Structure formats: C-alpha cells, structure tokens
C-alpha cells in the first residue's frame with residue numbers, strides 16, 4: 001500500500017452551534033458547545049485513514065490534556081503518530097468555530113502548530129523521505145511549508161499543497177508542488193485578480209485544482225479540457241472539514257493511481273458525504289460509503 005504523510009496542524013475545535021452566525025458586535029445564544037478533534041492537517045490525515053490509506057501524521061501538540069486527546073483520536077482513526085512531538089509550555093492548537101445556517105466561521109490559534117519548524121522537519125526527514133506522497137496545508141509556519149516542498153521536490157516525493165487558510169504561495173513553490181488545491185478566494189490571493197479561473201487552470205494542467213464550494217471542483221486535464229465536477233446536492237449539517245475531506249480523498253486516489261477525473265469525482269463524493277454530519281471529522285466517509293454514493 002502507498003504511504004502518505006501529512007505534515008500539519010493538530011487542533012481541538014471548540015465548536016458552537018447557533019441559529020446563525022453572529023454579526024460584528026452582536027451576542028447570540030448558542031445551542032451547543034463541543035470540544036472535538038480538528039486542524040486541517042489532522043483532518044486530512046483522518047480522511048485518508050478512513051478511506052483505507054496508510055497514513056502518518058507529523059506535527060506538534062502542546063503539553064496539555066487536549067494534546068493527549070488529539071493524539072489518541074488520531075491513533076483511534078488508524079493514523080500513525082510515532083513522530084508527533086509535544087511542546088513544553090505551549091498549548092495545543094485551537095480553533096473557535098461557529099456553525100449556523102449551513103455555514104461557519106473559524107478563528108485558529110496556532111499554539112504548538114506554530115512551532116513546527118525546520119529543526120522538527122530535519123529530525124523527521126528520513127521518515128518523510130520514505131513516503132510516497134506528502135500532504136501539506138497552511139496551518140504550520142509558511143517557511144516550514146516551503147522548506148518541506150523544497151526537500152520533497154529534491155527527492156522526487158509528490159506533494160499536495162492545500163493553501164488554506166489563505167496566504168500567498170511563492171511562484172517557486174507553485175512550480176515545485178505536484179498539486180495545489182486552493183478555493184477561489186485562496187486562488188485570488190496566490191495568483192491575483194487578473195486571470196479568470198479557467199485561465200489559471202489552463203496555465204497549470206493537472207496541477208491546479210480549484211474548489212468552488214457548492215459549485216464543485218475544477219481542474220484542467222492534460223489534453224486542455226476544463227473538467228468541473230459539480231457538487232452533489234446534500235442536506236448540509238456542517239461544512240467544516242469538507243475541504244479537508246476532498247483533499248484527503250483526492251490524495252488517496254491519486255496515490256492509488258486513479259486519473260485526475262476519477263480521483264476528483266471520488267473526492268467530490270467524499271466531501272459531499274462529510275457535510276451531512278456534525279464536526280470536521282464526524283462525517284468523513286469510509287471507502288465503502290463513497291463507493292455506495294458513486295454507484296447510485
């Protein structure tokens with residue numbers, strides 16, 4: 001089986017559900033409060049493990065009770081955690097999330113995720129280079145992301161970079177990653193407003209994948225065709241983690257040898273299933289569940 005690594009964030013999500021998301025300066029009554037596993041890195045690792053991949057998570061937690069719980073959760077989901085470190089005197093990454101009216105807002109406090117630096121990467125280098133694919137996001141320091149991309153590209157290890165939360169990606173890094181998966185908003189930050197989505201996709205065939213929320217996901221195939229896989233119509237419970245599910249599922253299917261179209265159809269179906277349940281990781285489907293939807 002192909003080995004996939006995630007180097008990224010491990011968060012506890014402090015998720016409040018309310019009738020709607022509050023406006024600036026407004027106080028609302030919430031319906032519920034949950035402390036649940038999250039973090040774009042950990043979410044993508046769990047999405048892949050649930051789909052049956054061999055996954056290892058690399059990153060750091062704080063020396064608090066939540067750090068232990070988040071690692072226990074990853075292990076329980078079948079993610080290897082041998083190289084996750086604990087930072088003394090630091091708290092585990094935390095996301096404050098509001099879920100209401102089929103949408104959400106998220107504020108992330110990096111905590112220990114902010115300490116994932118070159119030293120940490122040097123310490124796990126051999127384990128990383130033994131992977132068949134490495135999946136990254138923007139919830140660890142961006143210079144660390146660039147350092148990993150350079151290292152992997154020197155050694156020919158394919159990299160998926162999900163540039164979320166939005167931040168610029170230097171042109172050199174865009175060139176070196178195998179796949180770049182921004183949403184439309186993140187794409188504008190990286191490439192500017194000058195080019196249309198289609199123009200951008202054509203510039204990076206089978207590399208750039210732009211997610212468009214309820215409209216689906218698009219890429220440009222090697223023959224120049226623009227492929228858009230429309231989102232499936234589902235009842236939305238919680239969209240948190242849908243992008244992570246899409247990224248994880250895409251990485252798993254590409255690593256397994258699917259072509260772009262097949263991998264994106266699969267990833268799109270997986271993401272649609274994830275939003276039917278509460279929590280970033282709560283609705284992530286198994287391979288059987290995705291197959292069932294695809295066969296319908």
Ligand code: RIB
Pocket residue numbers: 009011012013037038039040043094095106108139240241242243244280
């Ligand atoms: O992508 C969803 C994730 O973003 C949440 O789990 C939260 O931790 C934030 O990092």
